[in-house]
Amino acid sequence: MKLMTHIVAGYPTLGESEQIARTLLDSGSGFLEIQIPFSDPIADGPVIAAANQIALQNGTRPRDAFILLRKLHEYAPDKKLLIMTYFNILKQYGVEKFCRDAARSNCYGLIVPDAPIDEEAHTHYLASCKKYGLHAIQIISPITPETRLKKIAQAASGFVYCVARFGVTGAQKKLPQELGGYLQRVRKSIKVALAVGFGISKRAHIAALQNKADIAVIGSQIIREYQKSGLSGVAKIITG
Amino acid sequence: MKKPSLKKYILNSRGTFGEYGGCYVPEMLMPIMEELAFEFFHAKKDPKFRAQLKDLYNNYSGRPTPLTFCANLTKKMGGAKIYLKNEGQNLTGAHKINHCLGQALLAKRLKKKRLIAETGAGQHGLATATVAAKLGLKCTIYMGAKDYDRQRPNVFWMEQLGATVIPVHAGGQILRDAINEALRDLLTNPQDTHYLLGTVCGPHPYPVMNTYFQSIVGAEIRKQLKREGAGVPDLLIASVGGGSNAMGLFYEFLDDPDVKLIGVEAGGKGITETQKKAQHAARFQTGRTGVAEGFQSKFLQDKDGQLKETHSISAGLDYSGVGPQLAYLEEIGRVKMTYALDREVLSAYTLLAQTEGIFAALESAHAVAEVIKRAPKMKKKQSIVFNCSGRGDKDLFITAQKLDRKRFRAYLKSQL
Numbered sequence: 277m278k279l280m281t282h283i284v285a286g287y288p289t290l291g292e293s294e295q296i297a298r299t300l301l302d303s304g305s306g307f308l309e310i311q312i313p314f315s316d317p318i319a320d321g322p323v324i325a326a327a328n329q330i331a332l333q334n335g336t337r338p339r340d341a342f343i344l345l346r347k348l349h350e351y352a353p354d355k356k357l358l359i360m361t362y363f364n365i366l367k368q369y370g371v372e373k374f375c376r377d378a379a380r381s382n383c384y385g386l387i388v389p390d391a392p393i394d395e396e397a398h399t400h401y402l403a404s405c406k407k408y409g410l411h412a413i414q415i416i417s418p419i420t421p422e423t424r425l426k427k428i429a430q431a432a433s434g435f436v437y438c439v440a441r442f443g444v445t446g447a448q449k450k451l452p453q454e455l456g457g458y459l460q461r462v463r464k465s466i467k468v469a470l471a472v473g474f475g476i477s478k479r480a481h482i483a484a485l486q487n488k489a490d491i492a493v494i495g496s497q498i499i500r501e502y503q504k505s506g507l508s509g510v511a512k513i514i515t516g
Numbered sequence: 517m518k519k520p521s522l523k524k525y526i527l528n529s530r531g532t533f534g535e536y537g538g539c540y541v542p543e544m545l546m547p548i549m550e551e552l553a554f555e556f557f558h559a560k561k562d563p564k565f566r567a568q569l570k571d572l573y574n575n576y577s578g579r580p581t582p583l584t585f586c587a588n589l590t591k592k593m594g595g596a597k598i599y600l601k602n603e604g605q606n607l608t609g610a611h612k613i614n615h616c617l618g619q620a621l622l623a624k625r626l627k628k629k630r631l632i633a634e635t636g637a638g639q640h641g642l643a644t645a646t647v648a649a650k651l652g653l654k655c656t657i658y659m660g661a662k663d664y665d666r667q668r669p670n671v672f673w674m675e676q677l678g679a680t681v682i683p684v685h686a687g688g689q690i691l692r693d694a695i696n697e698a699l700r701d702l703l704t705n706p707q708d709t710h711y712l713l714g715t716v717c718g719p720h721p722y723p724v725m726n727t728y729f730q731s732i733v734g735a736e737i738r739k740q741l742k743r744e745g746a747g748v749p750d751l752l753i754a755s756v757g758g759g760s761n762a763m764g765l766f767y768e769f770l771d772d773p774d775v776k777l778i779g780v781e782a783g784g785k786g787i788t789e790t791q792k793k794a795q796h797a798a799r800f801q802t803g804r805t806g807v808a809e810g811f812q813s814k815f816l817q818d819k820d821g822q823l824k825e826t827h828s829i830s831a832g833l834d835y836s837g838v839g840p841q842l843a844y845l846e847e848i849g850r851v852k853m854t855y856a857l858d859r860e861v862l863s864a865y866t867l868l869a870q871t872e873g874i875f876a877a878l879e880s881a882h883a884v885a886e887v888i889k890r891a892p893k894m895k896k897k898q899s900i901v902f903n904c905s906g907r908g909d910k911d912l913f914i915t916a917q918k919l920d921r922k923r924f925r926a927y928l929k930s931q932l
Contacts, residue, residue, distance in 0.1 A: 316687075316809060317696075318696050318810070322686060329687055338820060364806045364807045368804075368806065390541060392539065395538050395540060398538060414543075416543060417547075419548075420546070439543070
C-alpha cells in the first residue's frame with residue numbers, strides 16, 4: 277500500500293509547510309499533494325479550509341507553490357508531487373500556462389475538484405494537462421453512477437481518487453463499512469490505480485484498505501497532528 | 517429570419533450562457549445536481565406541480581402583488597411615468613419566497629426530508645424557514661457569524677419558525693462562508709437534504725430554476741399594465757445582488773426589443789478597493805470572469821483569483837459574485853449595469869417613503885436611486901417599472917442608526 281499525504285502551501289507559514297513536506301517524504305509518503313490555497317475551498321472541511329485562510333493571510337501565491345514543488349523535487353526526486361487547488365486559481369493564472377509551469381516544476385499531476393470533465397469545453401483543463409504530460413487526477417464518489425464512472429474512466433490518468441464517504445475532507449474515527457463493495461465496483465471500470473481518501477486518520481484505516489486500493493490518502497489529520505505535536509507527530513502518523 | 521428567443525436560451529437545460537454558468541462542483545455533488553435538474557425540467561411541465569405552486573403563490577404568499585403607479589413621485593420627477601412592483605407585499609416581505617416555494621415543492625417531489633439554506637441578512641433564511649414550516653420539512657440555516665450577530669431579530673424569527681440557525685465561523689464569517697458551509701452540509705447529507713440556494717447563482721440548475729420561479733414577477737407586470745390600458749414599459753430597473761429579483765423582473769420582457777433593462781449594483785462607499793477588500797459590490801465595474809461556488813461568472817477577485825470581501829449598506833447585495841445569466845445578458849448588451857452609492861440609496865429610501873408611503877428594502881432602494889436619475893430625463897409618455905423587491909421594515913436597525921441615530925440609540929439603551 278502506497279501513501280499520499282497532503283500539505284497546504286503557506287500553512288502555517290511557507291517555511292513550515294516545506295518542513296512538514298520534507299518530514300512526510302522522509303517518513304515514507306510516496307505521493308504528496310501540495311494545495312495552493314483558495315478563498316472558497318468548497319470541497320474542504322473546516323480544518324483544511326481554515327488552513328487555506330491562514331495561508332492566504334500569509335500572502336501565499338501560486339508561484340510560491342511552484343517554487344516549493346521544485347525544492348521538494350530536488351530534495352526527493354523519486355517522489356510523486358501533485359498540486360491540489362480549485363479551478364479559479366488555474367483560470368486566473370491561465371490554464372495552459374499553469375500546466376506548463378507545473379510541469380516545469382516536476383509536478384506529477386493535478387487534483388482540481390471543481391473542474392469536472394463535463395466542463396472541458398469551457399475549461400480546456402484535460403487538454404492542457406495532456407499537452408504538458410501532467411496527470412489530471414479524476415475523482416469518484418460512492419454515489420457516482422455507473423454511466424458516469426465509464427465517462428470518467430476515459431479521462432482517468434495516473435490514478436483515480438476515490439472519496440471514501442459522503443462529506444468533505446476531514447478525519448473520521450471509523451471507515452464506512454460499504455467501502456469494500458464500492459471499491460470493487462470502481463475497480464471494474466477503472467484501469468489505473470485507486471487512491472482512497474476522506475476520513476483516513478490512522479494506521480488501522482490504512483491496514484483495512486489492504487488489497488482493496490493502491491494508495492491511501494491522509495489529509496487533514498496531518499494538520500491536526502502538526503497543531504498538536506509538531507513534526508514528530510506528523511512523522512508518527514506514517515511510521516506508527 | 518426571426519431572432520432566436522432569449523427567453524428560451526436563458527432557461528436552457530444545460531445551464532450555460534455563453535461562457536457563463538455551468539456546473540463546477542466536486543464529483544460528489546454532480547449526481548445530486550443532475551437529479552435536481554432532471555426533476556425540475558419534469559416538474560415545470562407537470563400541470564399538477566404548476567397548480568400546487570400557483571395555489572401557494574396566490575393563497576399563501578398573497579400573489580399577485582400590486583403594481584402601483586407612483587403618481588406623486590412621477591409628478592415630482594417631471595418625466596416618465598413610474599410604476600412600482602411591490603414584491604414587499606409577499607409573505608415574509610420580499611420576492612425570495614417565490615423561489616423558496618418552488619424549490620420546497622421540488623424537494624417534496626424528490627422525497628427530501630430536510631431543507632438547508634445560506635443567508636446573509638436573514639431574509640432568504642426566513643423565507644426558507646417559513647416554507648419548511650408550511651410544507652413540514654426540517655430546516656437548517658447557515659449564517660456567517662458576523663451576520664448572525666448583527667441580524668439578531670431574523671435569527672429569532674427563524675428559530676421561532678422551528679429552524680436551526682448555525683453561525684459559520686470560517687473565512688470572513690459572511691454570506692460566502694455560509695454558502696460554502698451549506699454546500700459542505702449537502703456533501704455530507706446528499707440523500708435526505710435539499711439545498712435551497714437563495715438566488716440565481718450557484719451550479720446548474722439553480723440559476724435556471726430560480727429564474728423560472730421568479731419569472732412570475734414580470735409576467736404579472738405585463739398583465740397588470742395591459743389591464744390598465746398601458747403598453748409595455750420603456751424601461752425596467754432592478755437592484756442586482758445575486759440577481760434573483762432582477763431576473764424575475766427582466767425575464768418576461770427579454771424578447772421585447774423596445775424594453776430597456778437596467779440592473780443596479782451596490783456602489784457602497786465608492787468604486788475603490790484594496791488587494792483583499794472592495795468598498796462596493798459592483799461586479800460589473802471591476803470584476804472579472806472566474807469560477808467559484810460552482811459556477812462561472814463575474815467575480816470581484818484579486819490577480820490570483822481569490823474572491824474579495826465586499827461592502828454594501830444592504831446585506832442582500834453584499835456579495836462578490838453575480839448570476840451567470842446576468843453576466844451573459846450584460847455581455848451581449850441586453851442589460852445595462854450601473855451602481856448606486858450607499859448615500860444615494862438612503863436618500864432614495866426616504867424620498868419613496870415620503871412621496872408614496874412605501875418603505876423599500878435597502879436592496880430595492882438601489883433601484884429607486886436609479887429611477888430618480890433616469891425619470892426626469894425621459895418623456896412624459898414613457899414609463900418605468902422598478903422592482904420593489906422587499907419592504908424596508910427589516911432594515912430598521914440600519915436605517916434608524918443612519919437617519920435618527922441619537923434618539924434610536926437612546927431608545928435601545930432604555931430597553932436594556
